[in-house]
Amino acid sequence: MEIDLAFIWAGLIAVAVLAYVILDGFDLGVGILFPFYPEEHDRNLMMNSIAPVWDGNETxxxxxxxxxxxxxPLAYATIMPALYAPLIAMLLALIFRGVAFEFRWRTKRGKFLWDWAFAGGSLVATFAQGVALGALVQGIKVENRAYAGGWWDWLTPFSLLTGAALVVGYALLGSTWLVMKTAGDIQAKARLQARLTGIGTLGLIGAVSLWTPFQNLVYLERWFAWPAMLYSGIVPVLVLLCAFLLFTGLAGKRDYVPFLASLGIFVLCYIGIGISFYPYMVPPSLTIWDAAAPDDSLGFLLVGTVFLLPMILGYTAYAYWVFRGKVDPDEGYH
Incomplete structure (x- = not known):
C-alpha cells in the first residue's frame, strides 16, 4: 500500500499549528489581560505563571x-505574499513581547514601558493572527501557481471580525489559566473575566461560523448540505457542551475545568476550520497534493521529524509537570 506522505505532513502541520494556538494562546491571553491588573504584585504573579513555558510554547x-x-513550498510561496502585512506585524509584536518579558525585571524607572510593550505585543500578535486566519478562510487568489491578489486583500470586514474573535478567545484562555494557576483576589478577578470573555467568545464564534459558509460554496455544502451536516453538526453541539462545562466550572469554583473547557472550545473550532478547508491547503485553489514537495523530500524530512517531535512533546510535557499547581507569590522569575 502506498503511503500518502502529503496527507501525513498536512496532519503534522495541522497538529503543530493547533499546539501553538492552544499553548501560546493562553500566555498571549495573559498579556492581553495585563492592563486590567494595575498592581505590580499582580502583574509579577501573572508573568511568573507563564515564565517557565511561554518560550517553549512558541516552538x-x-x-x-x-x-x-x-x-x-507552493503553499508557503502563495500565503506569504498574500499575508505579508499581518504576519510581519505578528512577528514584530512577538519580538517586542519577548524582549519586554526579560527587560521589565531589569528596570524600575522604565518598567511601565516594558509592561505596555508586553501587553501591546500580545494584543497585536493575537489580532494579526486572527486577521491572517480570516484572510485565509475567505480565500486567496491564485493564478499560474502564484499569488494574484492585491496588497490589501487581507483587510476585509470578515478578517477584522476573526481578528477580534481571536483576541477575545485568547483572553478567555488567559483568564481561565489564571483561575487555574492563582488564588485569592487575582483568581476572583480572573474568574469574572473568564465569564465575560466566555460569553464574548461564544458570541463571536457564532458570528464567524454563520459568516464563514458564505465565503465559499464549498464551505456552505460542508456545513449545510445533506448528509454532510450529520457529522459537521456534531461540532457545534460539542462546543455548547464545552461552554456548559466552562460556566459550571467557574460557578462551582473548580479551578482546572474552565481552562480545559476553553481549550476544548478552541480544538473544536479548529476542527470546524478543518472540515471547511479539507482537502485545500490554500482555499479555494491549492489542495494538499498540489502544494506538496516531491515524495523523496517528504520522506526524508519525515524521518527526522519522527525523532524530533517526541523530543518536543517530551520537554513540553516535562516543563508543565514540573511547574504544575499554583504559582507561589513569594517566588518568581526575577
Whole structure:
C-alpha cells in the first residue's frame, strides 16, 4: 500500500499549528489581560505563571512555519505574499513581547514601558493572527501557481471580525489559566473575566461560523448540505457542551475545568476550520497534493521529524509537570 506522505505532513502541520494556538494562546491571553491588573504584585504573579513555558510554547510556531516552507513550498510561496502585512506585524509584536518579558525585571524607572510593550505585543500578535486566519478562510487568489491578489486583500470586514474573535478567545484562555494557576483576589478577578470573555467568545464564534459558509460554496455544502451536516453538526453541539462545562466550572469554583473547557472550545473550532478547508491547503485553489514537495523530500524530512517531535512533546510535557499547581507569590522569575 502506498503511503500518502502529503496527507501525513498536512496532519503534522495541522497538529503543530493547533499546539501553538492552544499553548501560546493562553500566555498571549495573559498579556492581553495585563492592563486590567494595575498592581505590580499582580502583574509579577501573572508573568511568573507563564515564565517557565511561554518560550517553549512558541516552538510550535517555528515547527508549523518551518514545516510549511519545507514540505508545502507552493503553499508557503502563495500565503506569504498574500499575508505579508499581518504576519510581519505578528512577528514584530512577538519580538517586542519577548524582549519586554526579560527587560521589565531589569528596570524600575522604565518598567511601565516594558509592561505596555508586553501587553501591546500580545494584543497585536493575537489580532494579526486572527486577521491572517480570516484572510485565509475567505480565500486567496491564485493564478499560474502564484499569488494574484492585491496588497490589501487581507483587510476585509470578515478578517477584522476573526481578528477580534481571536483576541477575545485568547483572553478567555488567559483568564481561565489564571483561575487555574492563582488564588485569592487575582483568581476572583480572573474568574469574572473568564465569564465575560466566555460569553464574548461564544458570541463571536457564532458570528464567524454563520459568516464563514458564505465565503465559499464549498464551505456552505460542508456545513449545510445533506448528509454532510450529520457529522459537521456534531461540532457545534460539542462546543455548547464545552461552554456548559466552562460556566459550571467557574460557578462551582473548580479551578482546572474552565481552562480545559476553553481549550476544548478552541480544538473544536479548529476542527470546524478543518472540515471547511479539507482537502485545500490554500482555499479555494491549492489542495494538499498540489502544494506538496516531491515524495523523496517528504520522506526524508519525515524521518527526522519522527525523532524530533517526541523530543518536543517530551520537554513540553516535562516543563508543565514540573511547574504544575499554583504559582507561589513569594517566588518568581526575577
Amino acid at each position: 510550535w510556531l517555528v515547527l508549523g512555519g518551518g514545516g510549511l516552507l519545507a514540505v508545502f
